[in-house]
Amino acid sequence: MVRAPRMLRKHGSLGMYSTVVVYIPNEPLTVHRLTNNRMMKKVIVITGVSRGLGQAMTSGFIKLGHTVLGCARSKASVEQLSNKFGSPHNFTALDIANEAQVKIWAEQLLSKYGTPDLLINNAAIINELAPLWEIPSEDFSNLIDINIKGVANVIRHFIPAMIEKGSGIIVNLSSGWGRSTAPQVSSYCASKWAIEGMTRSLAQELPQGMAAIPMSPGIIHTDMLEVCYGEDAASYTSIKDWQAKAVPFLLQLSPADNGMPLTVPV
Numbered sequence: 001m002v003r004a005p006r007m008l009r010k011h012g013s014l015g016m017y018s019t020v021v022v023y024i025p026n027e028p029l030t031v032h033r034l035t036n037n038r039m040m041k042k043v044i045v046i047t048g049v050s051r052g053l054g055q056a057m058t059s060g061f062i063k064l065g066h067t068v069l070g071c072a073r074s075k076a077s078v079e080q081l082s083n084k085f086g087s088p089h090n091f092t093a094l095d096i097a098n099e100a101q102v103k104i105w106a107e108q109l110l111s112k113y114g115t116p117d118l119l120i121n122n123a124a125i126i127n128e129l130a131p132l133w134e135i136p137s138e139d140f141s142n143l144i145d146i147n148i149k150g151v152a153n154v155i156r157h158f159i160p161a162m163i164e165k166g167s168g169i170i171v172n173l174s175s176g177w178g179r180s181t182a183p184q185v186s187s188y189c190a191s192k193w194a195i196e197g198m199t200r201s202l203a204q205e206l207p208q209g210m211a212a213i214p215m216s217p218g219i220i221h222t223d224m225l226e227v228c229y230g231e232d233a234a235s236y237t238s239i240k241d242w243q244a245k246a247v248p249f250l251l252q253l254s255p256a257d258n259g260m261p262l263t264v265p266v
């Protein structure tokens with residue numbers, strides 16, 4: 001059950017916005033912007049919501065009263081999310097590498113919900129561990145199609161409406177391996193270095209009032225981490241602990257963060 005947030009105290013003000021610290025029992029303290037003294041409920045688009053960090057962000061944002069519009073390839077998981085959270089949230093089965101599917105998805109969401117306040121490009125895959133020359137070309141292409149071109153597909157079909165409105169924050173999930181390298185994960189590293197460059201370039205193209213941010217989430221025990229670290233993955237940050245830090249961190253991002261490579265403070 002979602003408990004109503006309780007405003008603790010006025011925290012400060014930023015021009016037309018003011019901010020408050022919000023307390024929900026058993027939840028971390030969060031800072032929200034208010035306009036006209038009303039809590040700003042955000043519309044948040046997230047790719048890759050079927051498990052891992054995408055699912056954690058989804059449930060975390062919904063608990064705080066925000067609306068989540070998500071996608072993933074797994075039809076079964078999308079159906080489960082729809083049954084669990086219902087309206088106004090919206091979950092769609094699609095492959096971000098398929099531009100035609102992304103185009104229809106974006107058109108449907110934009111016409112029903114308007115432009116998102118936060119667009120989080122989270123969906124990605126990692127290669128089976130292998131040196132570069134042993135990664136089959138089909139696997140390499142598939143990873144680039146999802147991790148780079150898939151992100152560009154989503155941006156291509158959401159951003160024009162956001163630019164027209166002149167607001168919205170785009171967060172592209174990067175990685176420690178988008179800023180450093182390791183053996184056996186060359187195609188993944190290549191894709192995340194590309195995300196850093198693509199996002200920072202995008203940041204220079206956006207009008208004032210918007211932001212594009214490459215964000216490293218830290219190292220979290222998800223299915224993806226098990227591909228990299230096997231059983232040792234369990235010794236890293238849990239999804240629940242990450243959610244507690246990441247959700248408020250994402251909600252306080254603003255146009256002032258445009259182009260800044262950020263890391264979730266876990």
Ligand SMILES: NC(=O)c1ccc[n+]([C@@H]2O[C@H](COP(=O)([O-])OP(=O)(O)OC[C@H]3O[C@@H](n4cnc5c(N)ncnc54)[C@H](OP(=O)(O)O)[C@@H]3O)[C@@H](O)[C@H]2O)c1
Pocket residue numbers: 047048049050051052053054071072073074077094095096097121122123124125146150173174175176216217218219220221222223224225
């Ligand atoms: N976990 C970490 O420690 C870590 C560290 C650094 C960066 N990251 C980044 O954080 C993000 C989330 O990682 P994670 O650990 O949560 O990964 P994960 O557990 O493997 O989850 C990935 C999600 O992306 C979805 N997805 C994959 N390909 C897709 C496609 N073509 N179309 C739509 N959805 C797709 C998956 O759902 P379906 O399979 O149902 O499509 C799943 O919901 C990724 O960008 C990852 O690179 C994670």
